[in-house]
Amino acid sequence: MKVGIRITVILLLVLMLLTLCCACGKPFICDWCGYEKTGKKHKQEYLGQQLVICDDCYKEIKALIDAFSG
Numbered sequence: 093m094k095v096g097i098r099i100t101v102i103l104l105l106v107l108m109l110l111t112l113c114c115a116c117g118k119p120f121i122c123d124w125c126g127y128e129k130t131g132k133k134h135k136q137e138y139l140g141q142q143l144v145i146c147d148d149c150y151k152e153i154k155a156l157i158d159a160f161s162g
């Protein structure tokens with residue numbers, strides 16, 4: 093009985109971890125480069141439009157902004 097509960101808890105934890113991994117590894121189309129990307133995505137608002145930007149483009153844009161403002 094106790095072993096059964098432990099296995100159920102472990103299974104639930106594994107399922108939770110898998111769900112978390114799926115949430116961050118879900119592919120999306122980057123509005124900046126137009127490629128399908130997985131991994132970290134950044135939501136930015138430009139001129140009232142919601143843009144989804146991949147991590148690579150986000151770094152690029154941030155570097156540009158830093159170059160202009162710094």
Ligand SMILES: [Zn+2]
Nearest residue numbers: 122125146149
């Ligand atoms: Zn991109």
